[in-house]
Amino acid sequence: MRAEKAWGARWRSCAHPLAHRFMETAAEKETLVVLAADLGTVDELVRLIHQVGGHIAALKTHVDTIEDFSPENWQNVVDAAQSHDLMLFEDRKFADIGKVSLTQMSGVYDIRSWADLVTAHSVSGPDIIDGIAAGWDEVKRVGGIFLLAQMSSRGNLLSDDYTAETIATGTASPHVLGYIGNGSSPEEVASLRVRVGVGRMIWTPGVNLSATEGALGQRYGHPTDAIKAGADAIIVGSGIHGSDDPGAAAATYAEVSWSALLER
Ligand code: 5BU
Numbered sequence: 001m002r003a004e005k006a007w008g009a010r011w012r013s014c015a016h017p018l019a020h021r022f023m024e025t026a027a028e029k030e031t032l033v034v035l036a037a038d039l040g041t042v043d044e045l046v047r048l049i050h051q052v053g054g055h056i057a058a059l060k061t062h063v064d065t066i067e068d069f070s071p072e073n074w075q076n077v078v079d080a081a082q083s084h085d086l087m088l089f090e091d092r093k094f095a096d097i098g099k100v101s102l103t104q105m106s107g108v109y110d111i112r113s114w115a116d117l118v119t120a121h122s123v124s125g126p127d128i129i130d131g132i133a134a135g136w137d138e139v140k141r142v143g144g145i146f147l148l149a150q151m152s153s154r155g156n157l158l159s160d161d162y163t164a165e166t167i168a169t170g171t172a173s174p175h176v177l178g179y180i181g182n183g184s185s186p187e188e189v190a191s192l193r194v195r196v197g198v199g200r201m202i203w204t205p206g207v208n209l210s211a212t213e214g215a216l217g218q219r220y221g222h223p224t225d226a227i228k229a230g231a232d233a234i235i236v237g238s239g240i241h242g243s244d245d246p247g248a249a250a251a252t253y254a255e256v257s258w259s260a261l262l263e264r
Pocket of ligand 1 (some may be wrong): 036205207
């Protein structure tokens, strides 16, 4: 099978079913690009999804930044993503106690009902994972969690020890599909991969083909370096949605990312 051949040990060692779903979509479209769809309205988002859908493997959102959010309107984003076989990854960065994180999975945005994947900090302790997972349980859906083991922003407080504790927390839970790593630093990604081992995903924001710095402390590295250092997906925002031709930009990131995986 094509996905197994391309992904090798990752395919054989990841236990979470959504990890396999991602790897299949990625292999089918030959891309490791997760689009950070940081646009302000549902219409803009839907247009972008259709422009780049063939070149990306998942869709990352910040639902609370959508100016015209309503549950009905948001369904257009969900439908557009599904029409391109994209999992929805809400970058919510949950950080509260388990019980409150559970309630934050419902509420206005009802993340549990449409997100396949979410991000969470490990700062509040391991129960946040069970809280989030209980949210999906309530609506009988399966979801996966990415813990922030590193960040791409300068001056962040995620120390080496914090990263190690985060991996210990994630290793203990079947709901943790993988970790967010700092894509701007191949050295950090490589050291994260050594600690994580082969059985979980590492997805990295902070990648851009032309810039080394972004607004307000964002740092960038080259997508090829991040993947060769052990990243399984590159999370790309402005490199695609900020381009004059998002479709062409997405195709370029796809090509670069897929070749890097095959070389790895
Ligand atoms: P950019 O436009 O490619 O810089 O967008 C990066 C996206 O990744 C953006 O949506 C951030 O919220 C997200 N991100 C990040 O940049 N760095 C991090 O450490 C984490 C998430 Br966690």
